[in-house]
Amino acid sequence: MTAAVFTRQDVQHVSDVRLIALAKLHAWRGDSRYEYGVARMKDIVAACEEIIARGPEDLRHIIEHVPTAEAAKQELRLSVFGK
Known part of the structure; x- marks a missing residue:
């Protein structure tokens, strides 16, 4: 059995379903x-x-996990002030 390769259109539709969920x-x-x-x-x-x-x-x-806004602010504070 070969792995499916999904098209851009497939991914766009699936991404919409993911956003609804x-x-x-x-x-x-x-x-x-x-x-x-x-x-x-x-x-x-x-x-x-x-x-x-x-x-x-x-x-x-689309599925990369990004830090929360608060985590990003904390990281920025640490890089600027070192605290």
């Missing part, structure tokens, strides 16, 4: 009524990220 995770955050939905959305996000990782290399930035 991330939005639902954000909306449902902390509400115990959505426990099952949160678990499924996390599965969807993971599956989408796997597909995106198999797509064109120039689109892999």
Whole structure:
């Protein structure tokens, strides 16, 4: 069995699905009524990220994890003031 190679269009569609799932995770955050939905959305996000990782290399930035704004501010403070 050979690994699938996904096109730019495939990755764009999958990225849209991932964004929808991330939005639902954000909306449902902390509400115990959505426990099952949160678990499924996390599965969807993971599956989408796997597909995106198999797509064109120039689109892999979509799934790169970036630091939070607070972490970036802290790193900048450390580099400037050394504290």
